[in-house]
Amino acid sequence: MNKKLKHLLGYVAAFLIPIAIVSVAFAGRGIAPVGNHNLLVSDLATQYFPFFNFLRTQLQHGTISTYSFLFSLGDNTIPVYTYYLMSPLNLLVGLVKSAQIPLLMEALIMIKIGLISLSMVIFLRVHEHRFEWRQLVAGTAYGLCGFVAMYFYDFMWLEALMVLPFLTLAIDRLFTKGKWGWYTFTLLVGILLNYYMGYMLCVYSVIYFIYLLLLHQPQSMKFWAYVKTQGTCLAKYIVSSLLGGALSAFLLVPTLVGMLSTGKGSLSFVSFLPIVRFLPSDFLSLGVGATNFVGRLNHEPSLFVGSFFALGMLVFWLSPRITRHEKRASVWLVGAIFIGMLIATFDTIWHMFQMPAGFPFREVYMLSFVMIWLGYQAWQRGAFQSRTVVVQAAVVLAGLLTLGYGAAFLEIRIARAVHWSTPFYVTSYWNWIIALVFLGVTVGVILLSQKHPRWWPLILVVVAVEMGTNFWLALGGTNEYGNQPRFARHFQQSTRLVETARRNDRFTRLDVNNQLYTHSFNINYNQYNDSLLFNFYGVNSYTSSLNVHTHDALTNLGLYSRNERRVSVRGLTPVTAQLLSVGRQVDIDQQGHRTITENAQNTGLGYAVAAGSAHVRLVNQDVYGNLNRLFQAESNTKQTVFHPNRVQTLQKHQQGGQFKYRVRVTPTLSGPQYLDLQRVSPNQKLQLAVNGKRVASRYPQNGAELISLGKQSKPFVVTLMSNRKLTAQDWRTTFASYQPEPVQRFEQATKPYRLQVDNPRQLALHGDRFTAQVRTTKDRPVVLISIPYDQGWTITADGKPVKMKKALNGLSQVTLTPGHHRLAFHYQTPGFKVGLIISGLGLLGVLLASWMWKTPRTVRRNKKW
Structure with missing residues (x-):
């Protein structure tokens, strides 16, 4: 041969x-x-x-x-x-x-x-x-x-x-x-x-x-x-x-x-x-x-x-x-x-x-x-x-x-x-x-x-x-492998449903709960990266490269996270929905029926707020306090919207390394009630019931998030599991009543001061450069922007550079003079120029080394290495 x-x-x-x-x-x-x-x-x-x-x-x-x-x-x-x-x-x-x-x-x-x-x-x-x-x-x-x-x-x-x-x-x-x-x-x-x-x-x-x-x-x-x-x-x-x-x-x-x-x-x-x-x-x-x-x-x-x-x-x-x-x-x-x-x-x-x-x-x-x-x-x-x-x-x-x-x-x-x-x-x-x-x-x-x-x-x-x-x-030991025909069918159907639910005239983020697509899998699928599949602006993400500012800011405001690689929209409240411009909730059930709930006020990439917002700092494991501080600073009031509830322990039982609690919660105010589970392991199976009725969850596991317990006007009984013994201090910061009226008034008053992106659809393909418009006043000089703080951003207002600063431990803000402004955003990947220079020097080094270590060519080449 x-x-x-x-x-x-x-x-x-x-x-x-x-x-x-x-x-x-x-x-x-x-x-x-x-x-x-x-x-x-x-x-x-x-x-x-x-x-x-x-x-x-x-x-x-x-x-x-x-x-x-x-x-x-x-x-x-x-x-x-x-x-x-x-x-x-x-x-x-x-x-x-x-x-x-x-x-x-x-x-x-x-x-x-x-x-x-x-x-x-x-x-x-x-x-x-x-x-x-x-x-x-x-x-x-x-x-x-x-x-x-x-x-x-x-x-x-x-x-x-x-x-x-x-x-x-x-x-x-x-x-x-x-x-x-x-x-x-x-x-x-x-x-x-x-x-x-x-x-x-x-x-x-x-x-x-x-x-x-x-x-x-x-x-x-x-x-x-x-x-x-x-x-x-x-x-x-x-x-x-x-x-x-x-x-x-x-x-x-x-x-x-x-x-x-x-x-x-x-x-x-x-x-x-x-x-x-x-x-x-x-x-x-x-x-x-x-x-x-x-x-x-x-x-x-x-x-x-x-x-x-x-x-x-x-x-x-x-x-x-x-x-x-x-x-x-x-x-x-x-x-x-x-x-x-x-x-x-x-x-x-x-x-x-x-x-x-x-x-x-x-x-x-x-x-x-x-x-x-x-x-x-x-x-x-x-x-x-x-x-x-x-x-x-x-x-x-x-x-x-x-x-x-x-x-x-x-x-x-x-x-x-x-x-x-x-x-x-x-x-x-x-x-x-x-x-x-x-x-x-x-x-x-x-x-x-x-x-x-x-x-x-x-x-x-x-x-x-x-x-x-x-x-x-x-390959064995599991029944988790997916069904390709079912997956393809559900994916194509979900694409049509989400595409027609997007808002294209103004920037707004979506909270998409797509159970049709979730049930395409035989695994616990948590919808982290669905925005990449169906091209919508959301909050969820799961990558090894997740910006720590995104993670820290969101978890300190009560949103779901299992670890530093994951964040989710779960745990959203009206205060954070406004902050993050989550204007639509899209629910798709297993049969493909779609329901859209909209808050028309929550549009734009940010909004102008009072000067005090520039100095708000979030505190770890103090979600209700953080939400109150945020609202008070941006609205320039002393109004508290999350009020701690009184808790009475009815029963405590330890099962191995787990603690089962049955407590009576007395609402401070009638209306929406919330539970903060930050101190419970995010990898623990969610086991939660209110008045004997199990609380439905989008995910099967706990995270560091707020959980809505519905509207309550009378004392109610909550049963939950924890991987650690909860102290009296824990109970004082676990349950809270929410007062919606001040937030609703602030949302309405903020509408003229929202940061509106000129062409919101382009952000899906060209997120590194865009323009937007915003109105500021003497009482609202700070524009709070729902973009993670990143030194790669440069911003100009009416052609003049303005400095982006960190807000809320991880988001962004700029301070502007009163008036209407056109902002231009441009992102330059941090480190790219330095890396390019080093690569250039490396190329010069290769040329220099080639000259210094040049070996004389022989008449007959050796074909072997």
Whole structure:
């Protein structure tokens, strides 16, 4: 066979084999296109699908806006793009309809898995200086390793698995040949595709460079003495690493600035304590089915690479064919990554100094790559030919699997006895038997292939079956997969209902409670990012890049939040509805019947208020006080609109770690009543009843929000659950009566002073620049703007610059002279100019380094790396 054709067929096979395996696994779970299920679960439903639809809208209108009012009250979009959407494959979203995006995401997952496998095969061909069909076995194992099986729901990370083999080759090239350009470029690509995983690749590059130093260190020379002899190579490595980072600064710096404005900007000391992150039970993940969909958010490192390559790594260390020097270097490479996961201090550093919330041990794919590579080296160098070594390795691996399941059995029972949470979910103890069967079959095939080399394809078959079985098991344990035909139908119907409910003549935010769309899913769907799906201005948002000012201002005013990544319109009161210009409530029931409730006063992006509003500061865990202070300042009165109620405890009962209360509430005023649940865990199931009747909720869990208890004129009885014991002070600030008349009068009086956007529809596509008009007076000189405070905004009033200041701990305000004003808003992504300058300097650095480190061209090129 022609050599080039052989290589081409090998690459095609490397790409298609894992795709075929995944297709069979998906079909086994009834996932489209074979079945009716889709993968709209977990972050695929709540984040990726809305973000993909947002990207689709931007692409179809030929614009990429750096600021969008579809993200809660408005937000910088650069961190969303750089964290979620930088893969070139995502551009395919512009070619499909919105309702078909779930199917596209499934296709992208399979394509990426195929490319991961292909990257491993290319790595082995280049590293070993030849192509052989056995490399397909390594490619299949890498493309379907435990990380992929458990983390593909966050498929923005899969590009890192493609980059890792090329980065390894590039560091090899730099170390052995002094050629640094490919390393700089590969590092740049890794950072641009996903800066979070790009950071992890930078950490890996340091570990791998040290591995190369250990591998090439002469036995007669001390390590540090050898390092000194590699001064030029070390200098090239450091400089080219810095250049790779500098070239990415045009995106990296604005992203960093944006992420520092989120709730993730603070560090937790506890995360850096040198405690053990997992126990011996993790060794069971060396076998199939260690965990499944149920345990995807909270599990131990997914070490699974298949029995063949787990054996291969052990054979590498046990075989006399591998030198002691190589073994020592490989122990560093494996150990540095493993210890980095085991000790919380290092694991936190791996995860960009923030302990991950769900999907832990995200660096484990690097260990999978190394394990597969070491196993392949053992195979390629004939280490498997020793029956004794293979049997020894099999005994060790079987022992580790047995230790893992035995430890898990004990750990779970000890944790239950002392009421600890168990971080590891074991799918089934029967999988121990299945794992041992695969191990036995693998050993048998290895021994058979050593006697009859032509039988080696059986190894590929066994590895493919085992990897496919693990992937299929990882998809199990749930009934949450969606129904694609039902979803498409409900999505299209919801699009029509919300589109005709939008107000296009004036800016106003919507409170959309779309139960029709919510019941398209088999998960608890909380409608966080529906504004990105149906193109309306709202309050809800769920992103890792949520502006902390948005979060803090809204939660201090009583709106729902489970954590720093989520905010919701739930908890809205007439005071906050006016502040945020929430002028329409759109309710769509499960049958698609729509009801619209409108407050025509609540339009505009803000309104002029009394000067005292400029000095209001919100106090944590004092929602009623904050609402009263806000209303008093903006209306320039001493009127209180939320009045504390008297509470009498009738019954208190403790159930485990939960407290059940039954209290009598005596309203201070007749009318609307509210309950503040800020002091109750936001992750606790909502269990609330008034006079024995359960209070309906849009969400199944509590958040830090106000809950309306309806209109009451007489004492009423409330039953609620809390995860902590409530004190007398808690009860004094938990229930309040609302007085609507002063707020209604203020709303009417404020109508002439609202900040009206000239073309409100454009904010969906061009939120980074717009104009608006407002009227101010001597009594109302401050314009309170419902935009999160962000230093990227510049504002001019009648052509003259005015300074935006922070209001209410997180929103914005400007002070104007009396009269009618035209305001022009322009957003410049913070850090972009600085990043552009650094990237420019990085480009100059590349040119300078190319000149300084220029190698003379030889007449005959060496085709090998």
